[in-house]
Amino acid sequence: KQEVTQIPAALSVPEGENLVLNCSFTDSAIYNLQWFRQDPGKGLTSLLLIQSSQREQTSGRLNASLDKSSGRSTLYIAASQPGDSATYLCAVRLNGGATNKLIFGTGTLLAVQP
Amino acid sequence: EAGVAQSPRYKIIEKRQSVAFWCNPISGHATLYWYQQILGQGPKLLIQFQNNGVVDDSQLPKDRFSAERLKGVDSTLKIQPAKLEDSAVYLCASSLEPFTSYNEQFFGPGTRLTVL
Numbered sequence: 409k410q411e412v413t414q415i416p417a418a419l420s421v422p423e424g425e426n427l428v429l430n431c432s433f434t435d436s437a438i439y440n441l442q443w444f445r446q447d448p449g450k451g452l453t454s455l456l457l458i459q460s461s462q463r464e465q466t467s468g469r470l471n472a473s474l475d476k477s478s479g480r481s482t483l484y485i486a487a488s489q490p491g492d493s494a495t496y497l498c499a500v501r502l503n504g505g506a507t508n509k510l511i512f513g514t515g516t517l518l519a520v521q522p
Numbered sequence: 523e524a525g526v527a528q529s530p531r532y533k534i535i536e537k538r539q540s541v542a543f544w545c546n547p548i549s550g551h552a553t554l555y556w557y558q559q560i561l562g563q564g565p566k567l568l569i570q571f572q573n574n575g576v577v578d579d580s581q582l583p584k585d586r587f588s589a590e591r592l593k594g595v596d597s598t599l600k601i602q603p604a605k606l607e608d609s610a611v612y613l614c615a616s617s618l619e620p621f622t623s624y625n626e627q628f629f630g631p632g633t634r635l636t637v638l
Contacts, residue, residue: 412564442626449634450631451615451629451631451632452565452613452615452629453629454626454627457626499564507570507577508553508570508577508617510565512565513564515564
């Protein structure tokens with residue numbers, strides 16, 4: 409059974425700091441991995457999607473890496489801003505067939521202090 | 523482009539009552555998902571529809587939960603009767619179709635259910 413874990417559960421950093429969020433999964437047979445952002449009272453916003461054959465994806469100040477063999481992914485946020493404060497969730501897709509099931513981690517609550 | 527719409531945004535009911543949630547996916551999206559997110563946890567897939575057919579409902583508590591997607595567009599999720607442990611945010615998501623390698627799911631704002 410695939411399990412997804414995120415560490416730390418909560419993180420508080422001063423504005424401008426670079427930071428890393430961690431995601432680990434127990435079964436390396438994944439199809440892809442996504443990082444989402446969730447703001448209070450709102451749905452999830454997809455940030456980055458990494459295919460199983462890829463090592464990393466970048467979007468602006470965000471960089472996500474994937475190491476399937478070790479069952480790990482990291483989300484790197486450069487020059488953090490107060491607007492980055494949110495809960496960050498990673499999710500793995502198990503296969504490429506009709507079932508597009510995502511298994512989510514429990515999230516990391518990020519607070520960026522001005 | 524309009525996003526995924528959900529209503530109501532909030533609902534408070536007493537245990538053993540019934541409740542229904544509505545979702546309107548992004549136009550043209552064939553696949554629709556309902557997730558349950560309990561406080562402090564990540565979302566858990568309840569049911570996935572491909573057009574108006576069910577692809578995966580393995581984690582749907584079928585004794586009390588039901589869902590339908592008539593005409594392959596809007597969807598309704600119902601709980602009858604509700605239990606205290608059903609208190610959660612119910613998220614609806616949609617995607618074009620699952621067979622592409624890049625298949626992003628777009629999420630609605632969710633419905634926060636409180637069962638007293």
